[in-house]
């Protein structure tokens with residue numbers, strides 16, 4: 001008897017005490033180094049610098065033998081579990097660690113060993129040029145990607161046709177990417193990443209760019225993959241998208257998880273901390289019923305007017 005293939009395991013993301021710091025290499029700029037060292041030392045003494053400055057990760061002084069060096073703590077001791085059907089939004093000030101966290105989940109950055117366990121096939125809409133070779137044409141980049149992902153020839157052909165049609169670049173599809181505009185590169189990158197449905201979809205804000213024609217085509221493609229992805233993790237500064245799309249929000253501050261909870265609660269607390277409110281950001285809330293929050297996501301909301 002032929003055995004049935006096993007269904008793919010359910011998607012999940014388990015993060016346990018994740019930290020990530022970037023060393024600052026700026027040896028030649030002595031005055032900058034001196035200033036940063038002084039600020040970091042003052043902050044250790046008084047904690048005033050870190051409280052006042054709500055941009056970027058925490059800058060700290062580290063010691064290795066006789067040498068001192070500076071690091072930016074981009075993520076600090078994060079722990080959480082994301083289960084299937086959860087749609088998580090990341091909020092926080094500039095430099096809070098949102099993009100870095102997405103990159104760690106995507107496997108682009110490595111956190112501390114054993115801190116991240118991801119189950120399921122991931123697609124990351126983080127950077128349109130990630131993994132692309134600027135010397136190769138759009139078509140060649142598709143083949144490169146197909147080989148890296150071990151597609152069989154029929155799948156590779158299908159992918160090529162799919163992306164070529166979506167990107168709609170005419171003869172530019174066979175010219176090197178270095179001759180493309182950023183919007184043209186995005187068409188190839190977006191088309192490639194959204195050609196198949198992932199179990200886990202990670203999205204940063206970059207995909208909101210592009211001309212009107214691109215946005216309409218992108219909307220249709222996004223609609224399909226967002227609805228079928230098991231897990232969505234998204235970062236954007238657009239509160240209305242977070243409110244309508246997400247079931248859960250992580251509020252990051254200087255790399256730490258300041259709050260984790262349902263979208264209305266965490267967004268209200270976050271907005272209050274920056275002197276705003278949900279009613280101010282989403283005037284339509286006043287007129288709508290509470291039950292309309294977190295309804296089925298509408299990808300139209302991702303595309304700016």
Ligand SMILES: Nc1ncnc2c1ncn2[C@@H]1O[C@H](COP(=O)(O)OP(=O)(O)OP(=O)(O)O)[C@@H](O)[C@H]1O
Nearest residue numbers: 022056057072074093094095096097098099100101
């Ligand atoms: N490749 C890198 N090298 C050094 N420092 C980095 C690097 N990437 C991020 N950082 C630092 O890590 C911190 C977190 O950056 P990150 O890009 O994750 O913030 P963010 O929350 O996505 O910000 P924004 O809302 O402005 O996009 C910042 O202080 C940033 O300077």
